[in-house]
Amino acid sequence: MEGLYLLARKVVEKRFPYDKDIQPLFIAELYGLLRKYKNYSNIVCDIFLQTDIFLEKKTIDEILEEHNIEAEYDSDGNNRTYAISSLGYEFIYDTDKGVTCEKGPSFIACSLLDVDLAHVLNSFVHEMSHLIKSVIRSHAIIQDKNKPEYYLRSGVSLFLYQYNIKKDIMKSCCQFSGLDEAINTVQTTEILNDILSLREFVDDRDMVKFFNDINISNMKKDCGYEDITILFRKIWCIPSFRDLIEENIVEGDIDTIIYKFNELFSDKYAFFRFASIFDEYDTLDNSMENQKIKNQMLKEFKRCLNKFKSLEKKHIKRL
Ligand SMILES: [Zn+2]
Numbered sequence: 001m002e003g004l005y006l007l008a009r010k011v012v013e014k015r016f017p018y019d020k021d022i023q024p025l026f027i028a029e030l031y032g033l034l035r036k037y038k039n040y041s042n043i044v045c046d047i048f049l050q051t052d053i054f055l056e057k058k059t060i061d062e063i064l065e066e067h068n069i070e071a072e073y074d075s076d077g078n079n080r081t082y083a084i085s086s087l088g089y090e091f092i093y094d095t096d097k098g099v100t101c102e103k104g105p106s107f108i109a110c111s112l113l114d115v116d117l118a119h120v121l122n123s124f125v126h127e128m129s130h131l132i133k134s135v136i137r138s139h140a141i142i143q144d145k146n147k148p149e150y151y152l153r154s155g156v157s158l159f160l161y162q163y164n165i166k167k168d169i170m171k172s173c174c175q176f177s178g179l180d181e182a183i184n185t186v187q188t189t190e191i192l193n194d195i196l197s198l199r200e201f202v203d204d205r206d207m208v209k210f211f212n213d214i215n216i217s218n219m220k221k222d223c224g225y226e227d228i229t230i231l232f233r234k235i236w237c238i239p240s241f242r243d244l245i246e247e248n249i250v251e252g253d254i255d256t257i258i259y260k261f262n263e264l265f266s267d268k269y270a271f272f273r274f275a276s277i278f279d280e281y282d283t284l285d286n287s288m289e290n291q292k293i294k295n296q297m298l299k300e301f302k303r304c305l306n307k308f309k310s311l312e313k314k315h316i317k318r319l
Contacts, residue, residue, distance in 0.1 A: 028207075129184055188223070
């Protein structure tokens with residue numbers, strides 16, 4: 001693992017040669033990401049080197065305004081309005097050319113208001129992780145004469161934009177984003193735990209100081225999306241489920257994930273129903289009516305969980 005640390009160090013020193021104070025934070029971050037996405041070290045390093053990074057003691061809106069970024073965004077989870085990111089794709093509609101795509105600079109904006117160092121590290125890893133999982137199969141354009149469409153992918157989530165020429169309106173919708181946030185949140189915590197292993201072999205003075213200053217127990221906690229993450233962890237710890245996601249998510253092979261999931265249940269809507277739980281669960285309050293819907297979702301979740309558990313048992317028996 002020392003090789004990954006040295007690589008992280010080299011890349012950070014290249015990007016921030018004069019910012020000695022900030023280097024340990026980024027070295028820690030990059031080391032964790034390189035461990036998690038070990039088959040994609042080029043993507044990890046390229047994103048880090050090419051992404052505009054805004055870390056400021058301002059709100060996200062103020063940071064975006066200051067840098068003239070027009071970003072459409074939903075606050076990224078209840079507790080996560082302090083960090084957003086984008087790969088910078090811009091789509092333009094023209095009557096002659098249809099939809100065309102331009103790639104602007106990618107960015108991560110992170111507010112330093114009222115957060116400790118562990119939170120900053122968590123936010124940064126979380127947003128970088130979103131970007132890494134958006135590079136391959138990042139977007140698609142479907143040129144339809146009447147309703148041209150384009151998709152943007154991030155992890156397992158798909159954002160669809162459809163342009164209605166007759167009505168001159170743009171419609172957008174998003175699929176599987178709740179599930180994607182659950183995945184990204186637990187992966188972020190795993191990456192932060194990996195970062196802690198640096199303490200075993202790194203004796204660089206600035207790195208040692210970094211680990212002395214950071215709140216270690218805050219590094220071990222999931223940050224944001226608590227309602228769905230508690231639920232999600234129960235299935236994430238089952239290797240066959242986790243492998244299905246992790247083997248395909250960076251490649252953007254969502255079709256394989258959906259196909260294999262559905263095949264397991266012999267039901268072509270199984271994945272859709274499963275993912276919908278995470279899209280909707282934390283949007284429902286605790287009113288009687290919504291509680292009923294939530295219970296239904298929990299039942300569906302349990303059904304999926306048991307299926308994957310039974311798969312593990314069969315697998316162990318075979319071994
Ligand atoms: Zn997120």
